[in-house]
Amino acid sequence: xxxxPTLLHSCALAATAAEARFRIDRPNxxxxxxxxxxxxxxxxxxxxxxxxxxxxxxxxxxxxxxEDPAAEGPDAVLMTLEGTETRLSEExxxxxxxxxxxxxxxxxxxxxxxxxxxxxxxxxxxxLVVGDGAKIDQAITSLRPYASVLVVSSDEDYVPxxxxxxxx
Numbered sequence: 137x138x139x140x141p142t143l144l145h146s147c148a149l150a151a152t153a154a155e156a157r158f159r160i161d162r163p164n165x166x167x168x169x170x171x172x173x174x175x176x177x178x179x180x181x182x183x184x185x186x187x188x189x190x191x192x193x194x195x196x197x198x199x200x201x202x203e204d205p206a207a208e209g210p211d212a213v214l215m216t217l218e219g220t221e222t223r224l225s226e227e228x229x230x231x232x233x234x235x236x237x238x239x240x241x242x243x244x245x246x247x248x249x250x251x252x253x254x255x256x257x258x259x260x261x262x263x264l265v266v267g268d269g270a271k272i273d274q275a276i277t278s279l280r281p282y283a284s285v286l287v288v289s290s291d292e293d294y295v296p297x298x299x300x301x302x303x304x
Contacts, residue, residue: 168232170194170304173214173250175236175243180217182266182292183237187217189296194304197227199246210252224253233302235262236283237295241274251282260284262302266292 172194174180180198187196196217203211203223212224228234234254236247247263254261263283265275268290279286287298 168193168303169230170233170235170299170302171227171231172196172235172237172299172304173246174198175238175246176240178239179237179243179266182239182295184217185292186296186299191299191304194299195227197222199243199250202245202249210249210256212246212249212253224250228253228257228259231257231259233260233262233304235264235299235302235304236279237264237266238275238279239265239267240271241278243275244278247279247282254282262298263287264289264295264298266290266295 170191170193172183174183174197183196183198197214198217200213200215200221203213210224214222214224214227216222234250236243236250238247251261261283262285263279265272265279265286265288267275272288276286276288285302287294289295289298
């Protein structure tokens, strides 16, 4: 058998009609239970504007602060956008993905608590940083250790698109 190198256009070969017959043309049958957490006030305002769109099992929350430091395992106080207080540990029960949204580095503490809690539960994490300039550089630095996927956008209109891509 002849070995050929992988070329830059190799992915284009998978787009042929012969390969297309193996594609599934239906939406994913299982929705994700997503927790989208705003880490700062501007991020909360973004989530408030998009939460009324038709989401598939997404819960929109804001980070309020850490739970008792003496408690076993990382936990935090969260608030639903409707104003109900809840706990991170309760929200992560049954969650498939936790998406943290930030516009500044003010959410560094929340990112670390949420990231650690998700790591212990084997829940995928994603970070969305919205904005531009020096303040997002700090937000990126704060989220990077705790997000498996980190996306940066200067436009908040990208947030709903990213949530759709993550099946929120």
